[in-house]
Amino acid sequence: MNTPSENSPSPIPPARPRSMRPPAEVTYAEELAALAAHDSHPRPPGWQLSPRGVRQFILGVEGGGLEHAWQGKPVQTVITPKFLGDDALVERCIVTLLGHRGLLLVGEPGTAKSMLSELLAAAISGCSLLTIQGTAGTTDDQVKYSWNYALLLAEGPTPRALVPSPLYSAMKSGAIARFEEITRCQPEIQDTLVSILSEKCLHVPELAGAEGVLFAGRGFNLVATANLRDRGVHEMSSALKRRFNFETVAPLADRELELRLVRDQTAALLGESGVRVECPAEVLELLVTTFNDLRHGRTGEGTVVDKPSTVMSTAEAVAVSHAAALDAAYFGRGRLEPGHVARQLLGAVLKDNPDDLPKLAHYFDVVVKARGKTSQPWRQFHEAKKWLRR
Ligand SMILES: Nc1ncnc2c1ncn2[C@@H]1O[C@H](COP(=O)(O)OP(=O)(O)OP(=O)(O)O)[C@@H](O)[C@H]1O
Ligand SMILES: [Mg+2]
CATH class of the missing domain: 3.40.50.300 (P-loop containing nucleotide triphosphate hydrolases)
Incomplete structure (x- = not known):
């Protein structure tokens, strides 16, 4: 039997099939067990954790992992921030x-x-x-x-x-x-x-x-x-x-936080599907900046741009970043490039209204082109404008 490489989709079902998207209580079972073991605060009737424990589960715990027994072994579990x-x-x-x-x-x-x-x-x-x-x-x-x-x-x-x-x-x-x-x-x-x-x-x-x-x-x-x-x-x-x-x-207001979220969630999604792609920070930054500019109708430099009718949400940014990374893995050289982002961006922007294409083209002609004069990723992004066609 061939062993599929980590970079190619496997036609062979894994030995222990896992569901595509387990519910949160399964995905984070270890974190929930760690919190339950450390939760000394009163639990309201019917609650599995105290209100403080619930807060820690959703917002994360700083300062290292929690020690507890998991599947019969002593482990340290980090409680990750989720929202x-x-x-x-x-x-x-x-x-x-x-x-x-x-x-x-x-x-x-x-x-x-x-x-x-x-x-x-x-x-x-x-x-x-x-x-x-x-x-x-x-x-x-x-x-x-x-x-x-x-x-x-x-x-x-x-x-x-x-x-x-x-x-x-x-x-x-x-x-x-x-x-x-x-x-x-x-x-x-x-x-x-x-x-x-x-x-x-x-x-x-x-x-x-x-x-x-x-x-x-x-x-x-x-x-x-x-x-x-x-x-x-x-x-x-x-x-x-x-x-x-x-x-x-409300949508995430902090661009740095959004960048972190897109980076971490893209890595997690790729990890789940066992796909390895290099995702350079400057390309993810370009993607998040593009989403921010189009969402607010104004760039960081103060240029006014036409907002597309669709919501350029953080969830959409993660979806585009994940799709672009898969594109890079399966049809590219295993490294995310601005061109992959441009290829995937079109579907996200035109979701609600196909007439938004000129708005996106205008963004490329004015903002992306100007940035490309001083930045290589933005120049490559501008060169990928050819993908913005229906
Ligand atoms: N503040 C945030 N914290 C963490 N993830 C966020 C945040 N904002 C957006 N996201 C992204 O949104 C995704 C989840 O989107 P979800 O489907 O829950 O949104 P929704 O508000 O229910 O959207 P819809 O109204 O379309 O149903 C997360 O996986 C993450 O990528
Ligand atoms: Mg929803």
């Missing part, structure tokens, strides 16, 4: 989840709302999978419960025939449920949550007696996310709004 740029927001989110209101994370696309909700659920309940994905077609059944029709016909409505929704399961086990893109659902579907969030119980009228009411276990709460670009599609009722604390997640 960057707004520690106070994370603290407010944790405090909200200690109370009786749900948490609604709103913001522009790609500001890590879903990531933050997943990290919160993983740290608080040890499970981030009790998630409803909101769409225009989400039904009441998907929010509450449905039935196994074979059992329903055979036995009638019994607890055995009931198929719980993720929200139902979270209430039953006292865990955090997640509701992604809640404002994409019809208002009447969203309003199913009003009584659940205020009374913390769910009625199942088909079941008689005590079985007909599910009281939420301690530790239950809801983290929902909503994209500002979708707001207004189905405006949320004021009754439901009152049952949530809103937290706005």
